[in-house]
Amino acid sequence: MKTFDWIVVGGGIAGISLSEILTREGHSVALIEKQSKLASQTTREFHEWMHTGSLYTLVKDEMKTLKYILGSLDDLLEFYSCFPQMNLKPSENGLNINDDEKGWFSPNYINFKYRLKNRKFLFSWLYSVARSIALIDGIKNHDWLRRRAGILESVTTKYYLPIAKHLLKIIFSNKKFIKIQTSDFTTNSRHLLRDLVATAVKNGLEIFTNNELLEIKNVDGEIIIVLFHQAGSILVIRGK
Numbered sequence: 001m002k003t004f005d006w007i008v009v010g011g012g013i014a015g016i017s018l019s020e021i022l023t024r025e026g027h028s029v030a031l032i033e034k035q036s037k038l039a040s041q042t043t044r045e046f047h048e049w050m051h052t053g054s055l056y057t058l059v060k061d062e063m064k065t066l067k068y069i070l071g072s073l074d075d076l077l078e079f080y081s082c083f084p085q086m087n088l089k090p091s092e093n094g095l096n097i098n099d100d101e102k103g104w105f106s107p108n109y110i111n112f113k114y115r116l117k118n119r120k121f122l123f124s125w126l127y128s129v130a131r132s133i134a135l136i137d138g139i140k141n142h143d144w145l146r147r148r149a150g151i152l153e154s155v156t157t158k159y160y161l162p163i164a165k166h167l168l169k170i171i172f173s174n175k176k177f178i179k180i181q182t183s184d185f186t187t188n189s190r191h192l193l194r195d196l197v198a199t200a201v202k203n204g205l206e207i208f209t210n211n212e213l214l215e216i217k218n219v220d221g222e223i224i225i226v227l228f229h230q231a232g233s234i235l236v237i238r239g240k
Ligand SMILES: Cc1cc2nc3c(=O)[nH]c(=O)nc-3n(C[C@H](O)[C@H](O)[C@H](O)COP(=O)(O)OP(=O)(O)OC[C@H]3O[C@@H](n4cnc5c(N)ncnc54)[C@H](O)[C@@H]3O)c2cc1C
Pocket: 009, 010, 011, 012, 013, 014, 015, 032, 033, 034, 035, 038, 039, 040, 041, 042, 043, 044, 045, 046, 047, 048, 049, 050, 051, 211, 212, 213, 214
């Protein structure tokens, strides 16, 4: 019976990144995956869209989701700056992406089209569009060197004037759609996943594919993990 500091169940992007961070910090880690390959479930369906929050500028939740995503981006920049292929470069006015074919990210920006046709008299929609465009401009030009993304200024202060400007433009526009380039871009998730798995394995990660978690037992304060291998055998490992 083997003993590990940590046992991570599920080899999708969440389990892989957690295992990588734990092994990088010097812990012994087992990653358990019931399928024959890692990243073969939801993570395989991933559409390569790196969210910087553009989508959430339309959500009326006092910008809570938007701030959460931006704060996570601050963490991402900090936790992964040691990887040479992590090609996002924070600057005082936006995120720059080094155009490197092996890089984790690509400077292919996602475009949004907001529909105006038949919606010209829906003032709440026009305001939402103007607010969304102003906030996306704010994200694009954000000062990423100060680690303050999660507290993006309140709509009521910094963004009043830009929102009013965009609102006037939208009201007097005779177009069917307003098209903008957002701050979101695409991910090369295969490079990213490969780098994370390779680094974690180099740091001692043990991967158990074809093993499904059956049971977690707590025996006198010790965590016992019972796994079922597809070949029919039962494997038992211990976690601290
Ligand atoms: C169609 C689609 C498109 C998407 N596009 C994007 C996008 O463009 N951008 C974006 O940011 N997000 C996107 N997402 C969301 C993103 O893909 C998911 O949030 C992410 O992949 C979830 O990763 P995960 O590791 O939590 O889950 P999973 O990838 O599902 O990993 C969980 C793993 O646990 C394993 N497992 C489950 N039970 C057990 C058990 N008992 N024992 C052992 N192993 C077990 C499973 O086999 C699986 O491999 C998209 C999602 C979908 C469905």
